[in-house]
Amino acid sequence: QQQVKQSPQSLIVQKGGISIINCAYENTAFDYFPWYQQFPGKGPALLIAIRPDVSEKKEGRFTISFNKSAKQFSLHIMDSQPGDSATYFCAASMSMRQGAQKLVFGQGTRLTINP
Amino acid sequence: DTEVTQTPKHLVMGMTNKKSLKCEQHMGHRAMYWYKQKAKKPPELMFVYSYEKLSINESVPSRFSPECPNSSLLNLHLHALQPEDSALYLCASSQPWAGAKNIQYFGAGTRLSVL
Numbered sequence: 131q132q133q134v135k136q137s138p139q140s141l142i143v144q145k146g147g148i149s150i151i152n153c154a155y156e157n158t159a160f161d162y163f164p165w166y167q168q169f170p171g172k173g174p175a176l177l178i179a180i181r182p183d184v185s186e187k188k189e190g191r192f193t194i195s196f197n198k199s200a201k202q203f204s205l206h207i208m209d210s211q212p213g214d215s216a217t218y219f220c221a222a223s224m225s226m227r228q229g230a231q232k233l234v235f236g237q238g239t240r241l242t243i244n245p
Numbered sequence: 246d247t248e249v250t251q252t253p254k255h256l257v258m259g260m261t262n263k264k265s266l267k268c269e270q271h272m273g274h275r276a277m278y279w280y281k282q283k284a285k286k287p288p289e290l291m292f293v294y295s296y297e298k299l300s301i302n303e304s305v306p307s308r309f310s311p312e313c314p315n316s317s318l319l320n321l322h323l324h325a326l327q328p329e330d331s332a333l334y335l336c337a338s339s340q341p342w343a344g345a346k347n348i349q350y351f352g353a354g355t356r357l358s359v360l
Contacts, residue, residue, distance in 0.1 A: 162347060173249075173335050173351035174288065219287050228295035229341025230276045233349060235287035 132157055134222050136236025144244050149207040151239045153220035156201065160222035162231070165194065165205050168217045168238075177218070178205070210243045217241070248272075249352035251336050257358045260326060266355045268319040268336030276300075277319040278349065279311060280335040288335055288351075294319060295341050326359045333357075 135154045143149045153163075162181060166174035180187045180194045180203065187194045193206040207214055220236040249270045258264050268277065276295045280288035293301035294313040308330075310322040319336055333356050337349040 164348070166351075171353070173337075173353045175351065176348055179348070223347060226293065226301055228276075228298065228300045230278075230293045230295040230300045231339060231341075231347040231349065232290060232293070232301065233288075235289075238285070238287050240285075 132234050134220060134234050134236040136220050136239060138239060139237065140240045140242070142242045142244060143210045145210065145212060147210050147243075149210045149214065149241055149243070150204060151218055151220065151241070152202065152204045153236050154200075154202045155222045155234075157222070157224070158201075159224045160234075161225060162223040163194070163196065163203050164221050164223065164233075165192075166219045166221060166235075168219065174219060207241075210241075212243045212245050215241060215243050249336055249338055249350050251334075251352035251355050253355060254353065255356045255358075257360060258323065258326065259360050260328070262326075263322070263324045265323065266321040266334055266336075266357075268321075268338075268352060269317055270338040270350070271317060272338060272350065273316075274338035274340050274350075275316055276339045276341045277313060278337040278339075279319070279321055280337065280351075282333040282335055282354070284332075292321075323357075326357075328359050331357055331359045 164179035165177045167177045168174045191208045196203045279291040282288045292311040297313045312320040333354040335354045336352045339349045
């Protein structure tokens with residue numbers, strides 16, 4: 131019930147192309163859906179996030195599409211660049227005791243942008 | 246400043262050693278988290294402190310002992326670890342009760358090797 135399923139596991143895109151990563155969840159208690167980007171040897175860094183009452187959010191080349199009825203959300207990276215090569219994690223967040231938030235991560239997508 | 250600082254960056258320890266990991270943030274966040282990340286896997290939540298009180302323990306073995314001495318500091322005390330505990334240990338912080346605007350900021354992690 132607390133799982134977040136992410137696909138694909140790995141993705142290779144040509145420079146300038148569109149990278150698309152998909153995620154699905156089951157638990158309707160999740161109230162926030164962030165995407166994190168992680169480079170080797172670094173901690174995850176927040177890329178973009180969306181609330182479940184919003185269907186789309188765009189920040190620069192990054193767009194989240196959210197389908198609440200299907201319990202699915204996706205990340206689109208437009209004009210993909212070699213510097214975007216990293217591992218991307220979708221996540222779902224729920225409120226816990228004393229105001230803390232529990233993040234449940236997808237399994238990750240290793241994105242490679244070929245020059 | 247959205248920095249979460251973790252020390253040391255790398256740690257090698259024997260199974261009989263006692264060591265500690267340290268995490269510090271100066272963003273005024275009152276929720277702090279420990280995650281464990283194995284290679285090519287997503288971060289897994291271990292502990293959550295909210296307002297310096299342990300809020301969540303995800304059934305972590307007692308050889309891991311967290312401590313939150315004040316609102317800026319989080320420690321993870323390690324004792325009698327096993328080789329399978331080798332992983333990247335990540336600290337994160339966020340503002341409690343931020344609801345759908347909750348953002349967890351991650352440190353770069355401590356790479357732990359248990360021999």
